Amino acid sequence: MRHLLALPLLFAGPAFAQDHATHDAHGPSHPMPMASDQPEDDGESKAQAPGEDTVTLDHRMMNHGAMEHEPMDHGSMQHGSMGHADMDHSGMGHDMTMQHGATATPSTDSIPKAPPPPEAFSGPLHAADQFLGEDVMAASREEVVREISGMPVFWFMADRAEYRARQGKDGYLWDVQAVYGGHVDKLWLKSEGEGSFGEKPESAEVQALWSHAIGPWWDVQAGVRQDLVGPSRTHAVVGIQGLAPYLFEVDASAFVSNKGDVTGRIEAELDQRITQRLILQPRAELNLAAQDIPELGVGAGLDRIEAGLRLRYQIRREFAPYVGIAQEWRVGQSADYAQAAGEDPSVTNFVAGVRFWF
CATH class of the missing domain: 2.40.160.40 (monomeric porin ompg)
Structure with a gap:
């Protein structure tokens, strides 16, 4: 993670590094420097588009082969000094979207809309009939109805x-x-x-x-x-x-x-x-x-x-x-x-x- 954050400093010059240090010290209330405030490079970097407030990196100057792609240890990041919410991702040329603990929302199209299959109603109306017999359970249900209905017995x-x-x-x-x-x-x-x-x-x-x-x-x-x-x-x-x-x-x-x-x-x-x-x-x-x-x-x-x-x-x-x-x-x-x-x-x-x- 530190290597990725250091890339803009390497190519933006001393002024960018100084302002970024101020960003680390004071949090998100201090915006990242505008591209117009940066010293001119050797001519090989891309020109800043008018009205664009992001730092643009020239991929031609980046040695991708030499970059060490180390896994990011989210547990070692000090969220107290600079968390994901404090990072101004709009200032990066790459569209780096960090999905930290995101959960996918199931689509409503996956919920079945058809009625239950006919097999769901193939069993007996009362489950106990399958084990004790319909005659036994029918007599038992009649007795319960008679007792709870208040009819004299x-x-x-x-x-x-x-x-x-x-x-x-x-x-x-x-x-x-x-x-x-x-x-x-x-x-x-x-x-x-x-x-x-x-x-x-x-x-x-x-x-x-x-x-x-x-x-x-x-x-x-x-x-x-x-x-x-x-x-x-x-x-x-x-x-x-x-x-x-x-x-x-x-x-x-x-x-x-x-x-x-x-x-x-x-x-x-x-x-x-x-x-x-x-x-x-x-x-x-x-x-x-x-x-x-x-x-x-x-x-x-x-x-x-x-x-x-x-x-x-x-x-x-x-x-x-x-x-x-x-x-x-x-x-x-x-x-x-x-x-x-x-x-x-x-x-x-x-x-x-x-x-x-x-």
């Missing part, structure tokens, strides 16, 4: 439908629920009962509840409960049902009967996934009463405790047989009522059943 689940092997007569138990409605308000039906084979059920009830979502995890419920066996009782019900922290499914209800009896029930269960299909479910249930109810064999305070452990295998998510064990205790005055009726206040049940929903 129906859901039924038999949480426990089981055979109970125990000392004495074997028995049975059912615990089913059905829901109809939307995401916020719905009709919730519940029924549960148990008994021994060959005898009338020991207990049976049905509940009809209005359920209102108070958050993403909880529903508050209110309605009526009707006992189907034993002394006739109709109860007003208020409760809460949902998913507690750590994924405990909780159902807690308070009952007030038409006889003025106040009772309560708390149920909790937890699904512990062992594998994708094998699930261990611990479950507990507490029954309480605010007073003695002799005709029902219920004592005040804690009436009955049930704790169980069930292991189920999901053949499908909607259908899962299980086996397990359930222990029942009558507590306090309720135990006395059971013994007076010839019943054992503590019963162990080996259970086998099925859990299904649709």
